[in-house]
Amino acid sequence: MKTIKAVMSVGAVLVLASCASPGPTREETMQVVKSSFQERGIAKLDRLEQSDLQLACSEASLKNKDLPKDVRERLEKQQMATIKYPADGKFLGDWKAGERVAQSGVGMQWSDNEKTVNGGNCYACHQLSPQEVSFGNIGPSLKHYGKLRGNSEAVVKYTWGKIWNTHAFNACSSMPRFGDAGILTEAQIRDVMALLLDPTSPVNK
């Protein structure tokens, strides 16, 4: 009996000890975070309000885990519904203009303004035209993107969707939602599409 009591009290002490210094909750952290930022130029404080998707992906990576399958599927379905395909059915623009979009990294920072023409900054993370050797590796290489995949309707629609809202295909992808978040215009996305899929684009040479 005595030993049982001793074991129980040790247990109680352990429980108390873990209660005495609980880590900050998400709410407590968010309170500190919100008091730690200020709006500047076009970068307002509402950018700290997380969407369901941002929150779910933050929590998963904090735990170093993948999203539960049902959550991932639900989020991807939601994101899929945001994709807007071009009303006139025209998916491909000018690859030369697309190359400029891919090179430019400005837009939506507090050092930009409402008149800044946003870039896609594709080369920050992807290889595209082989002439450009300064490319990052956060995303996969897109060299020969169209050459390898062709330009069937399925490929074209998929590619448009990936650029518009990549989270529809991979809920916690690192890539921004270029269409859905209004980073690029429909015309700019057409041009990037041409950079990827036009047989005359250097990407496919």
Next chain:
Amino acid sequence: MKRPRLAASLVGFAVVMFAAGAQAQGSAADEIAKYRQMLQDGNPAELLVVRGEELWKQKRGPKNASLEQCDIGLGAGVVKGAYAQLPRFFADTKQVMDFEARLVHCMVTLQGFDRAAVTKSPFSGAGQRQTDIEAITTFVVEQSRGVPVKISQSHPMERASFERGRQLFYMRGGPYDFSCATCHGVDSQRIRLQDLPNISHNKQDAARAFTTWPAYRVSQGALRTMQWRLNDCFRQQRFPEPIFISQGTIDLITFLGVNAEGAKMDSPAIKR
């Protein structure tokens, strides 16, 4: 360096294209490495160390006092090795503070400067004279060169700071959905040709990042502090602006510092 191009032509067109592409990038990276090596020979931050030391010792402000009685964690007036143990909890303010926060605290309490005025423009603009905060920070961090990083986690508030920093590190937000971890949570990632340290899961990377800031940025011709480093990351992350020496910024520095435990300080460094 051996050039594989000629040999590769025997193996076929696709292989040549691949080899040439890889080599072009490889040699660009090599050139950048050489450039960085050359930069190590003379660091303009040394001049700022001198100015920072003068500012530290000079009687200034409404109270006409020097900073020599400033306690940055190892006791009043102890500068040697102090930067390597920050952020830490300070009993007088009941806060976890990084060096820049503690410096502002001393400028206000010891010298009588106005807090709002001191923190209004902590970072020098392009082509401007470096701020006093930048100069003093450079002097103080130099006094920790070679000292192992040791960030205390014994006080509950220090542990809470680490945990908040960790949570903020993984917090995705803004129009681009980026968190710190998007760029700094995986090994061997690059933006363009710039290597990105994996701060959350790679001790060596975290150590290199923590021990080499503040640094002289050649491309900007200026010394940049850790607070500036975070500020410019959040700009590119498309977040609102982190408030200078706010708790959130200190928490992130605590997270980074604990991950860098034991590495030797090597700042001010010189960077691209």
